[in-house]
Amino acid sequence: MGRTVIVGDIHGCFDELLELLEKIGLRSDDLLVSVGDLVDRGPSPGEVTRLFRERPNSVAVMGNHERKHVRGIFSYAQEITRLQLGDRYAETVEWMRTLPYYFEDEHVRVVHAAMLSGIPLAEQKEEILSGTTSGQRELTALFPDGHWHDHYTDAKPVVFGHHVTGHEPLIRDARIFGLDTGACHGWNLTALCVPGFTVHSVEARADHWSNVRRQWQLPVLKSRSWCDFTWPELAAELAMANAKFSSTADAEARGWLDAVEQWAADLRSSFPALVVAARQAADGCTNDELRRHRAARFLFQARDGRLDEAALARQCPTPGKTADLAAALGLAVPESPTSR
Structure with a gap:
């Protein structure tokens, strides 16, 4: 038995x-x-x-x-x-x-x-x-x-x-x-x-x-949807990751996390340039030309004087949306560490 x-x-x-x-x-x-x-x-x-x-x-x-x-x-x-x-x-x-x-x-x-x-x-x-x-x-x-x-x-x-x-x-x-x-x-x-x-x-x-905690630090960090976090969520995730990995992260994970922070800061600091670029792109365009533009909504707002940094932040609540707008306006986009 x-x-x-x-x-x-x-x-x-x-x-x-x-x-x-x-x-x-x-x-x-x-x-x-x-x-x-x-x-x-x-x-x-x-x-x-x-x-x-x-x-x-x-x-x-x-x-x-x-x-x-x-x-x-x-x-x-x-x-x-x-x-x-x-x-x-x-x-x-x-x-x-x-x-x-x-x-x-x-x-x-x-x-x-x-x-x-x-x-x-x-x-x-x-x-x-x-x-x-x-x-x-x-x-x-x-x-x-x-x-x-x-x-x-x-x-x-x-x-x-x-x-x-x-x-x-x-x-x-x-x-x-x-x-x-x-x-x-x-x-x-x-x-x-x-x-x-x-x-x-x-x-x-x-x-x-x-051993597993150390080994999987970088893969776990890379697996998170950094581009899709809202800006407050991104700040909270970065703060949490920094607190969790401050003393235990290996050099590669630490460096990658630093790169995410720099990438996010660069994107946030691009808001003034995005507003200027949208106004320049809208200047002199017809309505039909604006409608065909990838950033049409922003260009109409810029032409009508309704686009400022606060309005841009409301409509670009994530790094991904901010990067998409920058690309549509022909501005250089900081490379996301998640693509590396």
């Missing part, structure tokens, strides 16, 4: 996952279960998700990181994963939508983050099961002096991840099993084999999240 092999938070650590499954001696009749958080922070989210998608007899529970991708809630880790998965990102997210929020058999329950005693799993809140911010707030209100699992009274053992327990798993009363042992941070990847309730671990090969 096959075992149920439950693996803690993998976070894209594929090599460690293969090593752990080899150490366990995973067989085809074993049920492989993930507590969730297959992706984000590690080097190989595509390989991890592919294994669970393609291996028969495998289940992955919805983790808060999968849920972020499903709901389009992006921070730096999700931006990196989207780039890592490339063309496979959309289909992988569609697969994530199908993930259950829990697993249960006759021996054990598996959730990503938490559950409440005395309530059937099917009636638990998804936010608590998967470990969202709102779910954590609710747990804190319910158990202000401890963790949810300190108050777990049901007889059936529960296995979970989400909260890093340290290099070793959290095991208590043969009913509480916390398996997130920080594989993506350079600690361990841990699994529990049921019904024997034996624990197996392998050491991580690196502090993957530190």
Whole structure:
């Protein structure tokens, strides 16, 4: 009879996952279960998700990181994963939508983050099961002096991840099993084999999240829609990027970010020249000639004395629109770093 092999938070650590499954001696009749958080922070989210998608007899529970991708809630880790998965990102997210929020058999329950005693799993809140911010707030209100699992009274053992327990798993009363042992941070990847309730671990090969954060700085910066941000949004994005990467960015990423700031400043400073160019282009033109011009709207406003820098800023709210107008008026356009 096959075992149920439950693996803690993998976070894209594929090599460690293969090593752990080899150490366990995973067989085809074993049920492989993930507590969730297959992706984000590690080097190989595509390989991890592919294994669970393609291996028969495998289940992955919805983790808060999968849920972020499903709901389009992006921070730096999700931006990196989207780039890592490339063309496979959309289909992988569609697969994530199908993930259950829990697993249960006759021996054990598996959730990503938490559950409440005395309530059937099917009636638990998804936010608590998967470990969202709102779910954590609710747990804190319910158990202000401890963790949810300190108050777990049901007889059936529960296995979970989400909260890093340290290099070793959290095991208590043969009913509480916390398996997130920080594989993506350079600690361990841990699994529990049921019904024997034996624990197996392998050491991580690196502090993957530190490495991935550095490696993907420039690709993430280049992937953002700098030309389409409004000017206030652009200023906010630049401020955020400068704060985030001020001490950790490599020279190439730092230089590229500086180039974006200079490009934006050059475009903004071109507004007076754009107004002058529009007035010059409109001067002496007939209505038909103005209508045929690529910048017709601006030229009519210039001819009628209604175009100034404030009006131009309202109609060119993004760097992209500003660059398009400059090109239409025949002015030199600062090269966007995003095209390099």
